[in-house]
Amino acid sequence: MLSREGIIPEDFVPTRLAEEVSQPKFRAKHRKARFVAKNGTCNVAQTNIREQGRFLQDVFTTLVDFKWLYTLIIFTMSYLCSWLLFGMIWWLIAFAHGDLDQNSDSFVPCVTSIHSFSSAFLFSIEVQVTIGFGGRMITEECPAAVLCLIVQNIVGLVINAIMLGCIFMKTAQAHRRAETLIFSKHAVIAIRDSKLCFMLRVGDLRKSMIISATIKMQVVRKTTTSEGEVVPLNQIDIEMENPVGTNGIFLVSPLIISHVIDKKSPLYEISASDLHHEDLEVIVILEGVVETTGITTQARTSYLAEEILWGQRVCSFNSSKMDIPVVNFKAYKLGEDQILDERQSVMIEEIKQAFNVTGFVYLENTGIEQHEVNRVMDVSKKFFLLPEDTKKLCARNSDHENFNDGWVSAEIERLNPLRPGDLKEAFNISDLDSKLNWPSDASIPEFQEVLDSFFRRCKALALRVLEVTALSLGLERDFFISKHRLIGSNKNCTTLRTLYYPPLHKLTVKPNQVRCGEHSDYGSLTLLFQDEAGGLEVMNRSGQYISVPCIPGTVLVNIADLMQRWTSDVLVSTFHRVLLPPDDKMNTSRQSIAFFVHPDDDEIISCCDGSSKYPPINALQYTKDRAYISYKEANVSNLAV
Numbered sequence: 001m002l003s004r005e006g007i008i009p010e011d012f013v014p015t016r017l018a019e020e021v022s023q024p025k026f027r028a029k030h031r032k033a034r035f036v037a038k039n040g041t042c043n044v045a046q047t048n049i050r051e052q053g054r055f056l057q058d059v060f061t062t063l064v065d066f067k068w069l070y071t072l073i074i075f076t077m078s079y080l081c082s083w084l085l086f087g088m089i090w091w092l093i094a095f096a097h098g099d100l101d102q103n104s105d106s107f108v109p110c111v112t113s114i115h116s117f118s119s120a121f122l123f124s125i126e127v128q129v130t131i132g133f134g135g136r137m138i139t140e141e142c143p144a145a146v147l148c149l150i151v152q153n154i155v156g157l158v159i160n161a162i163m164l165g166c167i168f169m170k171t172a173q174a175h176r177r178a179e180t181l182i183f184s185k186h187a188v189i190a191i192r193d194s195k196l197c198f199m200l201r202v203g204d205l206r207k208s209m210i211i212s213a214t215i216k217m218q219v220v221r222k223t224t225t226s227e228g229e230v231v232p233l234n235q236i237d238i239e240m241e242n243p244v245g246t247n248g249i250f251l252v253s254p255l256i257i258s259h260v261i262d263k264k265s266p267l268y269e270i271s272a273s274d275l276h277h278e279d280l281e282v283i284v285i286l287e288g289v290v291e292t293t294g295i296t297t298q299a300r301t302s303y304l305a306e307e308i309l310w311g312q313r314v315c316s317f318n319s320s321k322m323d324i325p326v327v328n329f330k331a332y333k334l335g336e337d338q339i340l341d342e343r344q345s346v347m348i349e350e351i352k353q354a355f356n357v358t359g360f361v362y363l364e365n366t367g368i369e370q371h372e373v374n375r376v377m378d379v380s381k382k383f384f385l386l387p388e389d390t391k392k393l394c395a396r397n398s399d400h401e402n403f404n405d406g407w408v409s410a411e412i413e414r415l416n417p418l419r420p421g422d423l424k425e426a427f428n429i430s431d432l433d434s435k436l437n438w439p440s441d442a443s444i445p446e447f448q449e450v451l452d453s454f455f456r457r458c459k460a461l462a463l464r465v466l467e468v469t470a471l472s473l474g475l476e477r478d479f480f481i482s483k484h485r486l487i488g489s490n491k492n493c494t495t496l497r498t499l500y501y502p503p504l505h506k507l508t509v510k511p512n513q514v515r516c517g518e519h520s521d522y523g524s525l526t527l528l529f530q531d532e533a534g535g536l537e538v539m540n541r542s543g544q545y546i547s548v549p550c551i552p553g554t555v556l557v558n559i560a561d562l563m564q565r566w567t568s569d570v571l572v573s574t575f576h577r578v579l580l581p582p583d584d585k586m587n588t589s590r591q592s593i594a595f596f597v598h599p600d601d602d603e604i605i606s607c608c609d610g611s612s613k614y615p616p617i618n619a620l621q622y623t624k625d626r627a628y629i630s631y632k633e634a635n636v637s638n639l640a641v
Contacts, residue, residue, distance in 0.1 A: 035220050035233070036283050040300035063166045071170060075163050082159060083128060086152045087121035093145050094120060110142035128156040180205040181251075181286055181299035186543060188312045189261070189275075191356040191570060196261045198238075200303070202286060203254030210297070213249050213288035215240060215257055219266045221280040236266045238282070251288075271613055272310040272569050273561075280305055309543055311359060311564075311572030324538070324548060324556075325354050326362040332464045334367025334457070344471075351465075352472035352571075355559050359574035360538055362554040366461055370553050373529045376454045376498060377591045382444045383407075384425055384500035394437050396428060404430045404495055406437075410502065416517025416577070417629055420510040423501065423580075429455060430495040432488045455496040458527055458595035459487050462494075465525060465557060466597070473567060475608060480524065480566075486600045493523065493598040493623050501535070501590035504580065515590070516578035521560035522626045523598035523619075528556040533590040539575040548576075560596070562605050562622060568613040598623060 034043050063071060090111060094100055099109035100116070113136045114120050123136045127149060138145050184201040192199065204210060217238040223231050238259050249255055261267050270278055286299045327350045330336070354361035383391070388409070396406030405428050411421030429436070429451050438448045466480040486492040501515045515535065530536060530550040537545040548556070564573040581588060599605065601620035607613050 034302055034304065035281050036300055036302040038301055040298075042300075060162065060166065063162070064169045068170070071166065075167065078159050078163055079128075082152075082155060083121065083124045086128070086148070086155075087117065087124035089148055090114065090123055090145075091117045091120035093142060093148060097142055108139055108141045110145040111138050112136055124152070127152050181210070181297075183284060183299070183301040186307050186309050186312075187282065187303040188309045189267075189272075189569075190311055190572070192258055196569060197258040198261055198265075198267060198282070198308075199256055199258045200284060201254055201256050202249075202251070202284075204251045209291045210251050210286075210288035211291050213251050213286060215249055215284065215286045217259060217285070218283045219280055220283060221266075221278075235283075238266065239264070257284075272564060272572070273614070275308060275310055276306050278305045282308070310569070311356075311574060312540070312543065324358055324360045324362060325350060326364055326551065326554060327351055327354065328365055329363040329464075330365040332468060333365050334460055334464070336367070348468055348472045351468055355469070355472075355571040357572075358538070358540075359559045359572040360548070361557050362551055363465075363557055364551075364554045366555050368457055368461060368555060372454065372457065373593065376450055376529075376593055377531060379444050379447050379450045380427065380498040380593075381500065381589075381591060383427060383439055383447055384502070386439065390439065394427070394439055404428055404493060405434050414517060415519035416514075418512075419517045420513040422517055423504065423509070423513060423515045424578075425500045425502065426497050427451075428495050428497050430488075430493060431490045432456075434490065451496060451498070454593075455488065455595075458496060459494070461555070462487070462525065462527060462595060462597045465527075469525070469563075469571070473570065473608070479608070483599045483603045484524070484597065487597070491602070492600045493596075493620065495594075495596045495598075497594045497596065499592045499594065501533075501578065503587045503589050505587040509580065514577060514579050518575050518577040520573040520575050521558065521596060522562065522623050523560045523596055524563045524566075525560055525597050526558050527595040527597070528558070529593040530556065531591045533581075533585075533588060535578045535581060535590055536592075537577050537579060545577065545579075561626075562599060562619060565614040565617070566605055566608055568607045568609050568611050570609075 036042055063074065066074070091114070093110050094114045097110045099111065099114055102109065111120075111123060114123060119136065126134065126136065138149055140146075182203050182205060187198060187200040189196065189198050191197070202215065217240060219236045219238060220233055221236070223234040223236075225231065240257060240259055249257070259265065259267075270280075282303045284301050284303070288297060289295070290297050327347060329347065331344045331347050351361055351363075391407045391409070394407045396404065396408050408426040408428065410423055410425050413424070413426075414421045432452060432455060463481050463484065466484060467477055470477060470479040470481075484492070484494070487494040518539075528536075532550050532552070534547065534549050536548045536556075538548050540546045558576070559571045559573050561573045563571055578590070580586075581590075599619040601618075603619045604616045605614075605619055605622070606616040
């Protein structure tokens, strides 16, 4: 038996971007073959079976297993051939007795009114399918004819039993009932009851129950034994955890089935960053007895690595929206020195829940007022509307002491390397003491002062969010703060970035081009301030992108990649993007302000729970590796990365 071709790529080598990539490469994604299809059929080819006769020893099962076309052909041919066979026998009996040539009134034939093979064939049909005789009938003259009549009736009954039984079994096959047992399209890996779990949902569309329903899962993957033997299709059982505590389920309504990913789990060594590079398949099998027929049924499906969503949740049937909560941050508001414990504990739990479910949260009452945000956007827009030659004097390039500071022109970045350059401009400030050439235009003399002041305000808020994050994980209050002490210097990549998305009616938009490609942020976390033009989209639990509107007076905070590594995927970094506006708004611009928080450059990021979920990595090196991807098509003589 040969299994599905290509289930285990022979030369597959998993890589991690931030650890090994100095010159990232992108390859076309190979479509992996399945061991079990989504509809439950097994993708297995059986070859080199020498003893084909074994199938005939169980002829009834073989007939039921045939496709309908072949079954109907066999059904028709079994009757037709038996009629022809016995028609020939009746003709031979008549021929031997001389019935075909006799015209005498006193002659008694074996069967009356048989004068040719056609009449013998019609008599054969009449014997096998009716209970009486018409113009043709058997007489007492020939014992051979009586014996033939008995044999044909017995053969006809056997054919009826087999073929009608086969048709009945095919119409009542268990997999027909399984068509109404529905599995979720994707599986997810997320936090549930403070445990990292693999989850999927299963439901029954019919009102009739599945009795004694049980569910089990297996991981099919390539493994190597301690002796060095390679097992290309090793099937590993997965322990299940469901609402009733055992493998048995009461499928009266859709249920979420979960598996806790602990040290005993075959999924324990898989991380969020290399999940989609893994060549594995999770097979799910639901088995039970159909209440109305008493027949055992089995429903199957499978999930490849790309069908497993990390950090998402199985959404409810009546909603596809992504709930990004609004949390009152007043307990830690800037300028608030006395913090009430009861207010703090509620807020911390709400923020933790948001970060480990969606990775995003709106914070209100942070101490940063809306008029401060509006002022930054106003002076920023004045800068972005300056002539390009003027802005080039402030460009982000290799002449600066800090390579990250300065103006970035449109289409230089491509946060999704598979798309053309992003249709946005940006101005970065990360080192408050850098010798950046600030714009000298008389119309915006306050540009440096406003950005410098807002940087410090965002820094203060970010440190408070980091403190809350540490407390939510049961860590020391200053665990993360101690790793971000150099924010605002050339020893830390934390960046205040004011962004401008120009109107598109004057630009030539390339195919597949967007304002900001799909990406996750690099560092610890991000503070985001949007204008009312909106446009931000975040990937929800179903893998769809959902609009995230501007809520005036709030700060949108999201987890970034290094924080996800730091917390062993307890907090999740979620993909987001900004698409093109609708046609009727192509002439409108968009602005936002992002404060990207990074650990100090020399910090080594390792899992804070002591696990080996991710190997340690240098914070600055990770940022540079990710930045290389975004800027690799840029002119390196004008841009340092």
